Amino acid sequence: MQKSTKFLKYFIVLFLISGFLFLGSLFGFWDPVKGFLGKAVSPVVSFFDSVSQKIRGGKDSISDIGTLKKENEDLKKQVDELTLELVNLRGLEKENESLRMQLDFSQEAEYKTSAATIIARSSSEFSRIVTIDKGSSEGIKKGMAVTTGKYLIGRIFETTSYTSSVLLMTDSNFEMSGLIQESRSLGLVKGQIGSGLLMEMIPQDKELKIDDTIVTSSIEENIPEGILIGKIKEINKENLGLFQKVSIVTFADLDEVKHVLVVLGI
């Protein structure tokens, strides 16, 4: 009986401390502490994350050797095609600039960003969430878009003073308004169970093609239009429905990303 009482005392004390932390957190008391201590440990945590990324990279390299040669040849062909397209686009860009100057258009606004590093990834089976080493003290707010610089990876889900949680696109709770560039169709980009990505609520009358590009739309507050999300992999037209939906393959490799940019606003 004496033995039981002794371990119960440890349990009660630690449980009360945890309960105190939990209740305090509900009212936001511990956010600065959590953020500060998380940031303080983040160099070590980030180091371990880098080590595991390198191990993963090594494993992927070995298993990919067989396909690399073919991929290399395909990419060389693509480079030739893209070089030609680039030349044409440069010509169009110059013409556009000249026309803008003639019509006295104002410069397109550039958006402000904040660079951050992923320091931890959720080990839960359910969520696809990563933690970055920037928080509300650096101007980061819930809902902001997070990119690799070129491609969208997710949006800010929660912030503390010095760290933030990013909900990745492939989490089933992710939602963002999207735009198909070629047809200018709006829709809702949603994470899918099983780490996929869908775009729904696209009007049936819009003509869509495989490999059409999907970007962020201007509807979302503080998220600029045009951040690349992915391209269409599969089209699903429901015969009697008002809308169609598409499966998306993301441009960004969400498991490999380490350094990100948080879009602070336009």
Add this chain to the structure above:
Amino acid sequence: MKYFFLFLIVIISIFLEMFFFSSFKIFGVTPNVFLMLVIASIFVLPNRYSFIIAFWGGLFFSFFSHFIFGTEPLIYLLITLAVILSHQYFLTNINTLLLILISFVASVFYFFFIWVSSISVGLVYDLIYYMQKSLLVLIVLNSFFVMAWFFIIKNIWEKLLKNEVRVKLLR
């Protein structure tokens, strides 16, 4: 030396779960390496050490998780208490099958607690889908880790205790 050993195994288990296996999943699943360490420790170490490990490891996870701060220590402490009470009053003679059974039950409870914690922060997940997709593989992997930890802790802890006795006698 005893405390350094405890510190080391906690760090290793956190590293394996939070970094290695979250990037390098086994059949799409991250095993609960730290939870299995806590469970294995209950059958080897004094109970107070299991609570301390559960609390500090849970707190570390809490710093970097999206759940309400303090959630993980609460979950780990509750599971630790349940296993200790079961061990004391029902499952007194430990063997491999019992260890696997306990790890199975603890894994299911942990899975469910994490799902509830996700809802508490506004993230709703299809529990049935994830149970069908991950739970069986998770239980198998967790069984492996609980036995591995039990073997490691039991052997090294006994050697450390013997050394401690020897040192005290020499003094």
